[in-house]
Amino acid sequence: MKTYTAHVTVSLRRAILDVQGKTVERALHSLHMPALSNVRIGKYVELTVQAPDEDRARELVDDACKKLLSNPVMEDYSFRLEERVASGAVA
Amino acid sequence: MKTYTAHVTVSLRRAILDVQGKTVERALHSLHMPALSNVRIGKYVELTVQAPDEDRARELVDDACKKLLSNPVMEDYSFRLEERVASGAVA
Numbered sequence: 100m101k102t103y104t105a106h107v108t109v110s111l112r113r114a115i116l117d118v119q120g121k122t123v124e125r126a127l128h129s130l131h132m133p134a135l136s137n138v139r140i141g142k143y144v145e146l147t148v149q150a151p152d153e154d155r156a157r158e159l160v161d162d163a164c165k166k167l168l169s170n171p172v173m174e175d176y177s178f179r180l181e182e183r184v185a186s187g188a189v190a
Numbered sequence: 191m192k193t194y195t196a197h198v199t200v201s202l203r204r205a206i207l208d209v210q211g212k213t214v215e216r217a218l219h220s221l222h223m224p225a226l227s228n229v230r231i232g233k234y235v236e237l238t239v240q241a242p243d244e245d246r247a248r249e250l251v252d253d254a255c256k257k258l259l260s261n262p263v264m265e266d267y268s269f270r271l272e273e274r275v276a277s278g279a280v281a
Contacts, residue, residue: 108199108234123235126258134250137238143199144214147228159225167217 102185103148103156107178109169110141144168148180156180193276194239196251198269200260201232235259239271247271 111117117139124138146163150156160178169176202208208230215229237254241247251269260267 106199108197110234110236120235123258124237127254130254130257132250132254134240135237135254136240137236139236141234141236143201143232143234144211145201145228145230145232146215146226149225149227159223163218163221163223163226166221167214 100149100151101153101156102183103150103153103180104183105144105146105148105156105160105178105180107144107146107160107164107168107176108141109144109164109174109176110139112173112175115173141174142168147183153180153182191240191242192244192247193274194241194244194247194271195274196235196237196239196247196269196271198235198237198251198255198259198267199232200235200255200265200267201230203264203266206264232265233259238274244271244273 119140120138123140124136127135127138148156148159150159157180160180164176164178165171210231211229214231215227218226218229239247239250241250248271251271255267255269256262
């Protein structure tokens, strides 16, 4: 069994107005940062996955994204996996 | 002037209890996904940066993270920049 860390990002689809992002953008501009624009806000989820191999880990995270972490109607998700190398003895 | 896309993630410091993460973890377990654990929830911010070079873009995003996007007392942030290659004619 291997241990992976999954880094998941979930964001609103391009076609959907991101009100929170627009608000942050306005705030940045009033803080004199006009060089920053097109702000879009999403969620970032980090989790640990126990799986026999990377393919299975990918499946598990994909499943979690579809069932719980994202709303497939209005959000897109992407993730990357990172294998955690155990330091010291392993059972 | 170059255009960059910045991908920023902001998450609670390790030492701070992530109540939202714990709740999501419990939900995953009740959805029969016991292989997923240590869930931590953060924010993901995507934005466009106009800057003469990558160093300056990095400075601008760092500034925005410190002043608005994260709470330095209890959150950590990290970001990566991606240069956007203009397709077609540029002024």
